Amino acid sequence: MxxxxxxxNGFRALQRKMDVYQWMEEMGADALCIQETKLHQDQVQFDSPGYFQxxxxxxxxxxxxxxxxTKQKPINVTYGMGIEVHDQEGRLITLEYENYYLITVYTPNAKRDLTRLDYRLEWGAAFTQYIKGLDQHKPVIFCGDxxxxxxxxxxxxxxxxxxxSGFTLQERNDFSKLLDEGFIDSFRSLYPDKKGAxxxxxxxxxxxxxxxxxxxDYFVLSKRLEKCISDVKIxxxxxxxxxxxVELDLSLQNA
Structure with a gap:
């Protein structure tokens, strides 16, 4: 998979630069998870035969x-975390499949002057609790910026x-806490010492x-899926x- x-950084802008559907097909993507669409769905025309949107x-x-x-229709779709204050900016979609969850996520930016750092940390704590709850039912794969x-x-x-912003100790610790709950940064699991990536x-x-x-930009997985990773590419x-x-090649037959 x-x-x-x-x-x-804007789906309509991307469409002016490339044929997104053709690129997905050429890549052989089973799912493309995107962030920062910068639009409402009714503002865009995007045909993707063979993919559910x-x-x-x-x-x-x-x-x-x-x-x-995604090529594979999920059994359930959830938008947001179910917390109103965190669900106004379209930052999260969860697809539930028989044996796993697939999530696209766009974490809030703390802003250059760090005026949104407190909110960023509140959001991160809530997101960690959200994926911990899912992980109790089945493994989680989440990706995004x-x-x-x-x-x-x-x-x-x-x-x-x-x-x-993006490298404060508070933000880094927030991500460390998430990983400590039983998740792995898939790229560093394969390439712990790779520089310039x-x-x-x-x-x-x-x-x-x-x-x-x-x-x-990351793919983060429930730790029990680590043996399923074939490769991670930037x-x-x-x-x-x-x-x-960023690309994750995964063989869930090994799960």
Whole structure:
């Protein structure tokens, strides 16, 4: 099974740059989970024969939003966490299958001046409780832009960013607490020492060409699925956003 996650930084903008459906087909994606759609579903025309579509739009138009395009129809779909204060920005879709849950998630950004850090941490604590609850029933696979570089190896200039959004100790600890509840960062489970592996680059200073970046896009799995991972790839050659897609190849027959 091939799963792909991508913060597209505006789905309509991406459509102007590439044929998204053709790309999914060429990649052989069983599911494409996207974040930051920046639209309401009725604002876009996207035909995807062979894929079921699920969208979660923010109340505010042109902001946030998530979607999943999947070949396999789920047995249940949930939008958000069921907590009103956290469910206004279209940040979460959960697909339930017979043997696992698949989730796309777009974690709130703490903002450059950290004015949203407190909310970011509240959201993170609630999300951890949410996936812990699901994990009690069946394994969880969640992916998306988590807006945090977890370790120093996950960004180019860790010393210069310790007080910056996405690399504060509070945000990193929030992610550590989540992993401690029985989840794994699939990329680091395979490549614990791999440097220069980034999924987001600033549009400024030729950052992408110079590979001055951050790894903030993840596939996180229930630890009991670790043996099912075939590979995890960062598809940095795929352009169209300030993020690149990340791919998880999984064999659930090994579960």
């Amino acid at each position: 091939k799963l792909i996650s991508w913060n597209v 699920y969208w979660n739009d923010a109340v505010r138009k042109g902001y946030s939003g998530t979607a999943i395009f 988590l807006n945090v570089a977890h370790q120093e190896i996950d960004l180019t200039y860790p010393k210069n960013n310790r007080e910056n 980034y999924s987001w680059w600033s549009f400024q200073f030729n950052a992408r060409q110079r590979n001055i970046g951050w790894r903030i 598809l940095k050659e795929v352009v169209g956003s300030d993020h690149c897609p």
